[in-house]
Amino acid sequence: MxxxxxxxxxxxxxxxxxxxxxxxxxxxxxxxxxxxxxxxxxxxxxxxxxxxxxxxxxxxxxxxxxxxxxxxxxxxxxxxRPNVTHYNTMIRAYAMTIHPERGFYVYRDMMRHDVRPNPQSCSFVVKSCIRGCLFLGGVQIHDRVFRDGHCSDTLLLTTLMEFYSVSGKCEDACKVFDEMPMRDTVAWNVLVSCYTRNGRTRDALGVFDAMRSGEHGCDPDDVTCLLVLQACSNLCAFEFGERVHQYIKVHGYIHALNICNALVAMYSKCGQLDKAYEVFQKIPNKDVVSWTAMISGFASNGYGREAINGFRQMKTMGVSPDEQTFTALLSGCSHAGLLDEGRLIFDKMQTEFGVVPNVHHYGCVVDLMGRVGLVEDAYDVIMSMKCKPDATIWRTLLGACKVHGNLTLGERVIEHLIELKAQEAGDYILLLNMYLSAGHWEKVIEVRKLMKEKGIQTTPSASTIELKGEIHEFKVDDTSHSRINEVYEMLDEIEKQLKIGGYDAELNDVGSKDKETRLSYHSEKLAMAFGVLATPPGTKLRVAKDLRICTDCHNFAKMLSGVYNREVIIRDRTRFHHFRDGRCSCNDFW
DNA sequence: CGGTATGACC
Known part of the structure; x- marks a missing residue:
């Protein structure tokens, strides 16, 4: 009509x-x-x-x-006389605007007018609380769930789980999940996303297995796969990721673009570029996300030229880059030390593609310049930025100051971090090590005192290694792993072997605890020793670490790869280190 | 079927 x-x-x-x-x-x-x-x-x-x-x-x-x-x-x-549906529409509408808290006000108005909220109203208002960061509001709704007789509404309870999840209350989210009378796939998926979001990544993988066991009547769907692939990426869980890949193929999800893109990212983040490329090549309709994931994979694994090449091909294929593509490209240049190329891209990005540089782009440029020693210039770049520099960007420069031994600039940088109230233990440790290297003992003591005064908590760093799809975690001076005694014995044995090969623990870098911390017991060393212990000779070791690898552990891994003839991949907070034949692919240390 | 959901700086 x-x-x-x-x-x-x-x-x-x-x-x-x-x-x-x-x-x-x-x-x-x-x-x-x-x-x-x-x-x-x-x-x-x-x-x-x-x-x-x-x-x-x-x-x-x-x-x-x-x-x-x-x-x-x-x-x-x-x-x-608006009824519950009218109110629901308003709450829902406000929940997705830039004023989500207004949804909560509408809800209160609804109560004042004696209109009884139904489960939908509650879901929408919880959504408002999530978007508007109204923690108490969400708890209020939860308190009313029983009184209102909505305690078996799967959707509302799932939204409440999501609410606790984004509020960082993982335990509360799990409690809601446990008490749900009926759980559908979405509820399970929210549980996975909750674990991943709140750092319980291993549990996220456990949920995937639980769902697959068939005992709960909820098979993983495409969204589950996306979430679990993210978890694998975080944990560097390559074998688990392969299992998910298999599941994806069997269930026909492999034709979904977002799934393929997530696979490319997962394999890249596990240091398996060949696998990532294999999936990437088979994608018939690559979009900007596919290309960016691949370029980013090249970049973080140290293949700057390949990243640039990928970008060229992408343009040939008629896919337009966006700001994230340029972030990936620039980070590729910085990891590969391609100063001129990086600068050129940074300029062209603005002139040819009209992309306004954001904090990520500047972060790459600062890293790029800092890495080649242009720390003062990098400082000027930060000061000239149009957007507000974040803690990461200052931390990048601080790292460069450490590598190039520029103490005076380092002190200025830490001031900026303190100003942002974002200084972490790692920042002080970096500064501390700079004073140590320079032999400024009185400053060392001063920083220690400062850290103590400010009550700076040093979170012990953790490393994970995957064996047969199972994740093993180690912390500094770990005593919790079931085979820890064997691990320490193996570590001593390895150190003995490496010393013959010329390895010498660099004693001028300290760990995160105090000056008595034995370098030998950094978590990545424990993970590597466990890998050597528990796998047949020649097996590739894949370790993920949550902080940056220190110079000593880097040397250790280099030597180990040669003496034990093992390929070692360590992914730290910033990038990959591929060790083979006594060498590393990166140019972070020399 | 309202709720979960692909690629970024250290």
């Missing part, structure tokens, strides 16, 4: 059929001016007071693509 002719019918009083088609017209039109005409008609005939008309109308103007909150509010106030 033609839209104009339909519309003209509503100028005169209508029969039931006409009113029916009016509703479907409201639901289908994309023209605001037609809605305005209908609005006038609804007001004139008072049909707006009837739920059957006002609900679809309010929905239409409150949700994308025609979302207009001022208009919604106007219509809402014209309804003399």
């Amino acid at each position: 033609n839209a104009q002719t339909t519309l003209s019918r509503f100028t005169s009083p209508s029969n039931q059929t006409h009113l029916q088609s009016l509703i479907s017209f409201i639901k289908s039109t994309t023209q605001t001016f037609q809605l305005l005409q209908i609005h006038a008609y609804l007001l004139r005939t008072s049909l707006i007071q009837q739920t059957t008309f006002s609900v679809p109308f309010l929905n239409r103007i409150s949700l994308p693509p025609l979302q207009n909150l001022n208009y919604s509010l106007k219509v809402f106030t014209q309804i003399s």
Whole structure:
């Protein structure tokens, strides 16, 4: 039916059929001016007071693509006795705007008018609390769940899980999950996402296995796979990732672009570029995300030239880069030490592609310049930035100051970090090591005192290694692993062997605890020793570390790769280190 | 079917 002719019918009083088609017209039109005409008609005939008309109308103007909150509010106030559905529409609409907290106000208004909230109202208002960071508001809703008789509404409880998850209350989210009478796949997926988000990545993988066991009647779906692949990326869990890949193939999800893109990212983040490329090549309709994931994979594994090449191909294929693509490219240049190329890309990004540099882009440039020793210039770059420098960017420069022994600049940089109230233990450790290297003992003592005064908590660093799809975690001076005694014995044995090969623990870098900390017991060394212990000779070792690898452990890994003839991949907070034949692919240390 | 959901700086 033609839209104009339909519309003209509503100028005169209508029969039931006409009113029916009016509703479907409201639901289908994309023209605001037609809605305005209908609005006038609804007001004139008072049909707006009837739920059957006002609900679809309010929905239409409150949700994308025609979302207009001022208009919604106007219509809402014209309804003399709004019912629960009207309120729900308003709460839901506000939940997705830049003023999500207003959803909570609407909810309170609804209570004041004695309109009983249904599970949907609660879900939407919890969503408002999530988006608006209203922690107490969310808890309030949760407290009411039993009283309102909504304790078996899967959707509401899932939204509450999500609420606790983003609030960092992993335990509470799990409690809600445990107490749910019925759990669907989405609830399970939220559990996975909750574990990943809150650092319980290994448990996220456990959930995947639990779902697959078939005992819960909820098989992993495509979203589960996306979430679990993220967890594998974080943990460098290559073998587990391969299992997920297999599952994806069996269930036909391999044709979904987002799944393929996540696979490329996962393999890249496990240091398996060949696998990443294999998946990438087979993607028929590569989008900007696919290309960026691949370029980023090249970049973080130290293949700057390949990253640039990938970018060229991408342009040839007619895919336009976005700001994240340039971040990947620039970080590729910095990891590979390609100063001129990086600068050129940074310029072209702005002139040719009109991308305004953001904090990520600047972060790469600062790293690029700091790495080649242009620390003062890097400082000037930060000071000239149009956006506010974040802690990461200062930390990057601080690392460069450490490598190049620029103490005076390092002191200035730490001031900036303190100003941002973002200084971490690692920053002080870096400064401490700079003073140590320079032999400024009185300064060393001063920093220690400062750290003590400020109560700076040093979180012990952790490393993980995957064996047969199982993740083993080690902390500094770990005593918790079941085979820890064997691990320490093996570590001593390895150190003996490496010393013969010329390895000497560099004693001028200290760990995160205090000056008595034995270098030998850094978590990545424990993980490597366990790998040597528990796998057949020649097996590749893949270690993930949450902080940056120190010079000593880097040397240790280099030597180990030669003496024991093992390929070692260590992924630290910033990048990959591929050790082979006594060498590393990176240029971080020399 | 409203709730989960692909690629970024150290």
